Amino acid sequence: MRTLIVDDERLARNELKRLLEPFHKIEIVGEASNAEEALVLIDDLQPELLFLDIQMPGKNGFELLTSIEGKAPEVIFTTAYDEYAIKAFEFNALDYLLKPIDGERLKDAIARVEENQSAPEETAVANERSEKILGEQDQVFVKDGEKCWFVKLGKIRLFESMGNYVRLHFDDQKPLVLKSLNSLEDRLDPNTYFRANRKHIINLQWIEKIEPWFSGGLLVTLQGGDRIEISRRQAIRFKELMSL
Template sequence: MRVLIIDDERLARDELRRLLLEHPQVEIVGEAASVQEGLQQIARLSPELIFLDVQMPDGSGFDLLTALEQPPPAVIFTTAYDRYAIRAFDVSALDYLLKPVDPPRLAQALQKRLPAPVAAAAEPPPPPDGKVFIKDGERCWFVALDDIVLFESEGNYTRVYFDHHRPLLLRSLSQMEARLDAAKFMRVSRSQIVNLACVTGIAPAPAGGMALTLQGDLRVGMSRRRAILFKQLNRL
């Protein structure tokens, strides 16, 4: 996994680099000491993950994310202050680490992004505690994955369906898919992932496809290819 460290403190960068050496799956591709340098390095190096300080001389880590002209890589904030934690998760940060960074917490944060061992590759781990944090406007939720009926892509965002709520999550559908249990959730189209436990009805559709009815009277369609996979998974 390609990692970029963005922090204006050289000692903090050095310490984080030292800690990351304990994780052979991590490749540190560069460092940056300011917002502007960080933007340049992201554009040049295309990291998969950035460790991002909050306060820097020419702006904040949040300013950097706002200024990006491309979808941001995964982000782990590193800061000496805990007061930015809620704002960090507002921008869908992978994790939020307080300085000095604790090695076990660093390892825990990395596990959210590192691929599973080969023996477990067929069953990706769910988000921590089986829940996802969502903030839409002034409202916030910690939602159990089992309660989510449908994920639906809206550009770089994902609409999440649970109970009577339909908030937007600042994360792409592909990012969410990588964190879901494939035994419980299935991508039925380019723009939709369904909770298989929430399927209440199945009907044939044209060209060999299928139409699913979900809890809350939601309806989604599947192509013939995906319908075949659905039948295999559910032994239909």
């Protein structure tokens, strides 16, 4: 696998190269000390895998990834800081290695790379599944900490944005999932789920009462008592959607 190492510390790059020597499937085709160098090498060398530091002079590792044109390589982050872990996996990182890099953890990361490469058919099926539009009869798996649910989507009355997470409201449960509200909106059937405002998507089947609200908006009350404002702009779409 054609591999590029991106790290502003020369000693860290040398140590990683030493640790990677036993892994014959990893072919190191280049190294860069900052994002600008890395972007040129990515364009020229077309690596399949990046070992990427996060904190670097100029653009950080996340900014580097958003600057890549076309298909980005697979990524394993290498950093001395653990506070970026959640954000790293928002970028679909294969792994997140803390410095100093442990040999066994690196071995696990390489195994994950090989698994990812050896299962193109499974990946294609997963991608197809992830693009499917979900309706109220679909069931979804939800995990929050140690608790898990397999819930029919029609039971979820409200999706509420909480920063990088979305809170799901069903029955008396309110678990958090690591998704953006925008990405969920793209997958939900628009005939059932409506984007009420910047923070909320409501299940139209759960609306109990609708009232006029300030500045041309609407206030809906859902079964169970949730009261959600529909913004003025979305109220226009809502009336078009719900009218005869």
